[in-house]
Amino acid sequence: MAEIKETILDYVKDEYLDEDDDKEINFDTPLISSGIVDSFSMISLKRFLETKYNIQIPDSKATAEAFNTVNNIVKTVEEIKSE
Amino acid sequence: MAFNKKERDIFKDELNNIRNAGIFKDERIICTPQDSEIKVEFPAGAEKKSLINMCSNNYLGLSSHPEVVKAAIKGLENRGYGMSSVRFICGTQDIHKELENMLTEFLGTEDTILFPSCMDANAGVFEAILNEQDVMISDRLVHASIVDGIRLCKAQTDTYKHSNMNHLEKKLQLHSDKRLKVIITDGIFSMDGDMAKLDEIVGLAEKYNALVFVDDSHASGFIGKTGKGTHEFCNVLGKIDIITTTLGKALGGASGGCVSGRAEIVEICRQKARPYLFSNTIPPVVVSAAIKVLEIISKNTDRKDKLEKSTEFWRNGLNEAGFIVKDGESPIVPIMLFNAKLSQDFAQDLYNEGIYAIGFFFPVVAKGQARIRTQLSASHEKPQLERALDAFIKIGKKYDILKKTKEEIIEIYGL
Numbered sequence A: 001m002a003e004i005k006e007t008i009l010d011y012v013k014d015e016y017l018d019e020d021d022d023k024e025i026n027f028d029t030p031l032i033s034s035g036i037v038d039s040f041s042m043i044s045l046k047r048f049l050e051t052k053y054n055i056q057i058p059d060s061k062a063t064a065e066a067f068n069t070v071n072n073i074v075k076t077v078e079e080i081k082s083e
Numbered sequence B: 001m002a003f004n005k006k007e008r009d010i011f012k013d014e015l016n017n018i019r020n021a022g023i024f025k026d027e028r029i030i031c032t033p034q035d036s037e038i039k040v041e042f043p044a045g046a047e048k049k050s051l052i053n054m055c056s057n058n059y060l061g062l063s064s065h066p067e068v069v070k071a072a073i074k075g076l077e078n079r080g081y082g083m084s085s086v087r088f089i090c091g092t093q094d095i096h097k098e099l100e101n102m103l104t105e106f107l108g109t110e111d112t113i114l115f116p117s118c119m120d121a122n123a124g125v126f127e128a129i130l131n132e133q134d135v136m137i138s139d140r141l142v143h144a145s146i147v148d149g150i151r152l153c154k155a156q157t158d159t160y161k162h163s164n165m166n167h168l169e170k171k172l173q174l175h176s177d178k179r180l181k182v183i184i185t186d187g188i189f190s191m192d193g194d195m196a197k198l199d200e201i202v203g204l205a206e207k208y209n210a211l212v213f214v215d216d217s218h219a220s221g222f223i224g225k226t227g228k229g230t231h232e233f234c235n236v237l238g239k240i241d242i243i244t245t246t247l248g249k250a251l252g253g254a255s256g257g258c259v260s261g262r263a264e265i266v267e268i269c270r271q272k273a274r275p276y277l278f279s280n281t282i283p284p285v286v287v288s289a290a291i292k293v294l295e296i297i298s299k300n301t302d303r304k305d306k307l308e309k310s311t312e313f314w315r316n317g318l319n320e321a322g323f324i325v326k327d328g329e330s331p332i333v334p335i336m337l338f339n340a341k342l343s344q345d346f347a348q349d350l351y352n353e354g355i356y357a358i359g360f361f362f363p364v365v366a367k368g369q370a371r372i373r374t375q376l377s378a379s380h381e382k383p384q385l386e387r388a389l390d391a392f393i394k395i396g397k398k399y400d401i402l403k404k405t406k407e408e409i410i411e412i413y414g415l
Helices: A002-016 A042-052 A070-082 B005-020 B066-079 B087-091 B094-107 B118-129 B144-151 B165-174 B198-208 B263-272 B284-299 B302-321 B340-352 B382-398 B406-413
Strands: B037-041 B049-053 B111-115 B135-139 B156-160 B181-186 B211-215 B242-246 B257-261 B332-338 B358-360 B370-375
Touching: A002 A042, A002 A070, A042 A070, A042 B156, B049 B382, B066 B284, B094 B111, B094 B257, B094 B284, B111 B118, B111 B263, B118 B144, B118 B211, B118 B242, B118 B257, B118 B263, B135 B144, B135 B165, B144 B181, B156 B165, B165 B181, B165 B198, B181 B198, B198 B211, B257 B263, B284 B302, B302 B332, B302 B382, B332 B340, B332 B406, B340 B358, B340 B370, B340 B382, B340 B406
Parallel strands: B135 B156, B135 B181, B181 B211, B211 B242
Antiparallel strands: B037 B049, B111 B257, B242 B257, B332 B370, B358 B370
16 A cells, blocks of 8 residues: 555656655645646546556546545555455 | 526526636726727726726737728628638638638648637647547647647547656657657747747657647747747747647737648648538638738738837836746746735736736636736837836835745735
C-alpha cells in the first residue's frame, strides 16, 4: 500500500507540478478541487494508473472525487484490482 | 410542455450555484460602435457611461473602421444579406473563395477553409482528420474551444505542462507508436498573453514526426514582422501544418474563422468537418469586410506598429508604477492581483473611474492567479492610455499594492 501511494504521489508531482513550483503535495492534498489537476489533464493520470497497475478504470469510477487526493486514488485502484 | 415548478427549480438552483460561486456573468450593454472609447449601460437601465475600453480583441482597431464599414455595405448591396444555405449546397459565392485564397496567401499556407467561427473550426478539425490510432498532445492552457474539439474526437489525448518542452518531448516519446501525433497549442495564450515556443515545438515535431496545430486567434494580423502571426515571429513560416484563426478579433472583429494549412487536411475538412457541413455559410457582408481588412493590413504595417508602441507604453507605465505585470510579447497585458475579490473590486473601481477592464479569477485562471486582463488596440490614442494609467495608479494606491511583491500582496489580501 505504502509503495503504491509513493509511486502515485511521485507521478502526480512529476506530471502536474513545474520544476520551480512552490506547491507542496502530500497524500491528502486536494488535486482536482484545488485546480492542480483539471478534467482535461486528468487523462494522463488515468492512463498511467491503467498501464502501471494493469487495470481498466471505467468512467463511472474516474470521478473528480475519486481522483481528488492520492489517498482517494489509491483506494480507487485497490477497489478495482480486487474486483 | 412539462416546465412546472419542479423543472423550473432545477434550473434556478443551478443559476444560484453559479451566483454563489461568484462566476455569474452579466452583460454590459454597449450603445456605440466598438472602439477605444465606448458608451456603456450597466446595469441595464443605468445612465450610459463613457469608458476607455481596455478589454476588447479589437487589436488593430478595424472593427469600426470607415473603409471596413464601407466594404461591408458594398458586400451587402452586391451579394445580398444571407445565403440560406450551407457552403456545399448553394452557399459558396465568389467572394468566399476570394477570402479563402487571400487568407492562404496572408498566412503562408497551402489552402484555407472558412468556418462560421474559430470555435467551430476548432470543434470540427480534429474529429475530421484523426481517428483512434492517433494522439493529440495539447498544451494544458489551450483555449476552451480546442478542449471541446479534442473531446469530440476519437483519437487518444494527452497534455503537456504549459510551454514545457521537456514534458512535451516525454509525451512524444510515450506516444511514438501512434499513426499520427499532433502537437496542439495556442499561438498567443489568451489569459497570460505569452507566446508558444513554436520554433522549439517545430523542432520536436520534426524530430518525432509529429504534426503541429496552432490556434493563432490572438495573433493573426499583428504578431510577426508583417503581422502573419506567431509562426512568422518564430521564423517557422510554412512549417505549421494546421493553423486555425478568427475573423472575430483583429481581422475586423465580426465573426468567422478558418482552418488553414496542408492542402489535404483542408480538403478533408471540406468533406468531413461537421460545423462546416451543417451550419450556414458566413454572410456576404462579413466576407466583403474581411477582404477589405486583409487589403488594409497587407498594404503596410502602420496599425500593427502603432499597436506595438501603445503596448510598450502601457507595459512600461504599469511596470514603472510598481504593478506586477505578466511578461509577454503581445498586446494582452495581465496585471496580477492574485486574490479573486481584489480583482473584482479593482475592476469595479476602474469602471467608476471610466476605465473598462475585467477581473479574472478561478476557474477561468488558476487558483491564486486572479488578475485584471488589459488588451491594447491600435485605436487607442496616447491621451486615452495616459488617463487609463492614471486610473490604475490611483486604484493601485488605494489598495496599497504598488511596488509590492506577490507575497506581500497575498499577505494583505490572501489567496
